[in-house]
Amino acid sequence: MIYDLRLMMVVLLSASGLGQVAYAETLLRWKFVEGDAWQITVDQHTTTATTGAGKPTGIDITMQLQLSWAVDSVDSEGTAQITQQIERFSVTMRAGAAEPVEYASDSETKPSGSAADIAAAVEPVIGANFVVTMSNRGAIREVKLSDAATEAFASIDSPALKQLFSPEGISRLLAQSAVELPEAAISVNGSWTQSSKIPSTLGTLKQDRAYTLVGQEETEGKMLERIEITGELVVEPSEQAPGSSKLVDQDLTGELLFDAGAGRLVSSQSKQKFVTERPYREFKIRVETTAETKTTLSPR
Numbered sequence: 001m002i003y004d005l006r007l008m009m010v011v012l013l014s015a016s017g018l019g020q021v022a023y024a025e026t027l028l029r030w031k032f033v034e035g036d037a038w039q040i041t042v043d044q045h046t047t048t049a050t051t052g053a054g055k056p057t058g059i060d061i062t063m064q065l066q067l068s069w070a071v072d073s074v075d076s077e078g079t080a081q082i083t084q085q086i087e088r089f090s091v092t093m094r095a096g097a098a099e100p101v102e103y104a105s106d107s108e109t110k111p112s113g114s115a116a117d118i119a120a121a122v123e124p125v126i127g128a129n130f131v132v133t134m135s136n137r138g139a140i141r142e143v144k145l146s147d148a149a150t151e152a153f154a155s156i157d158s159p160a161l162k163q164l165f166s167p168e169g170i171s172r173l174l175a176q177s178a179v180e181l182p183e184a185a186i187s188v189n190g191s192w193t194q195s196s197k198i199p200s201t202l203g204t205l206k207q208d209r210a211y212t213l214v215g216q217e218e219t220e221g222k223m224l225e226r227i228e229i230t231g232e233l234v235v236e237p238s239e240q241a242p243g244s245s246k247l248v249d250q251d252l253t254g255e256l257l258f259d260a261g262a263g264r265l266v267s268s269q270s271k272q273k274f275v276t277e278r279p280y281r282e283f284k285i286r287v288e289t290t291a292e293t294k295t296t297l298s299p300r
Contacts, residue, residue: 024187025186025187025190026185026187026213026260027184027260028182028185028213028225028260029078029136029137029260030078030134030135030136030137030138030181030264031078031136031262031263032071032074032082032134032136032263033071033074034071035071036069036071036299037069037299038068038069038264038297038298038300039066039068039297039298039300040067040068040069040084040295040296041064041065041295041296041298042063042064042065042066042067042293043293043294044061044062044063044064044291044292044294045060045062045063046060046061046289046290046291046292047060047061047289047290048287048288049287049289050287051285051286052277052280052283052286053280053283053285057095057096058095058096059093059095060093060095061091061092061093061094062091063089063090063091064088064089064090065088065089066088067084067086067087068084068087068300069082069083069297070082070083070084070085072131077135077136078135078136079133079134079136080136081131081132081133082131082132082134083129083130083131084129084131085128085129085130086125086127086128087127088104088105088106088126089103089104089105089122089126090103090104090106091103091118101113101114101115103115103119103122105119105122105123105126117158118161120157121158121162122161124151124152124156125149125152125156128146128148128149128152129146129148129149130143130144130145130146130149130170131144132170136263137181137183138180138181138265140171143171153166172196172198179209179211179227179256179265179268181258182211186213188213188214188215189212189213189214190212192210192211193208193209193211194208194209194211195207195209197236201245202245202246202247202276203235203236203237204235204236204237205233205235206235207231207252208233208234209230209252210229210230210231211227211256212228213225213226214226214227217257219257222261223261224258224259224260225257226256226257227255227256227257227258228255229252229253229255229256229270230253231252231253231272232250232252233247233250233252233272233274234247235247244278244279245276245277245278246276246277246278247274247275247276248276248277248286249273249274249275250272250274250275251273251274252271253270254268254270255269255270256268265297266296267294267295267296267297268293268294268295269292269293269294269295270292270293271290271291271292271293272290272291273289273290273291275288275289276289
């Protein structure tokens with residue numbers, strides 16, 4: 001049998017190339033450049049359904065937060081100082097047959113009723129600047145408020161909004177999109193984990209997230225790294241939360257797209273559900289909450 005050496009070389013080189021693809025590793029890092037400017041948009045839709053005593057009730061909340069990022073400086077290790085500004089906030093709340101509450105910071109219509117209360121809390125922080133120190137792995141090391149931002153945030157009366165716009169709240173919000181990347185290069189199907197803690201009326205909520213690099217996906221002509229997200233929520237007892245509610249079910253799934261060439265997140269989305277129960281007389285009150293969050297980052 002006569003072998004075609006050229007064909008054999010093609011086959012061997014192809015096999016070698018396939019082997020390299022199969023075992024290739026990717027170092028995921030943000031590549032900050034001084035002067036870069038981005039827009040971050042966070043959209044969140046939350047539904048809460050309560051059953052167990054009387055007529056079932058539900059609350060539907062749609063929220064959008066827009067921030068600008070401006071990279072002020074980058075050190076030799078790739079850690080950036082980023083000035084961020086809250087540019088827009090909007091929320092729509094629906095509860096049963098009641099008239100919905102709607103507020104948008106850029107609306108020309110003067111808010112009234114509950115929307116006016118939201119406006120009073122939010123409007124002072126629109127345009128507020130704060131500086132975030134962020135490593136090239138996406139770790140939020142510090143959130144420093146300007147004097148004006150500190151004064152604006154301190155004036156917020158709503159506990160929920162105060163928590164959202166506090167340095168800790170901002171850090172948690174940014175951590176959802178600026179996921180801390182793995183320390184070493186990672187191959188397809190490789191995973192890493194990240195944990196966070198949030199105080200709540202149930203106790204301290206410990207969120208363990210697992211990230212798995214599942215491969216590449218072409219989006220608008222670019223090959224992006226697709227990373228799947230799963231997670232588990234655990235309640236740790238707290239003296240500040242002596243309530244009788246218990247977490248009985250939870251689930252977290254999602255994915256994010258990362259541009260390894262450009263060195264930045266493109267988008268992330270997640271869906272989290274958790275169910276709590278508490279006794280009330282002869283009833284058991286069950287509350288099921290589902291939150292869908294999508295974050296996009298685009299150059300300006």
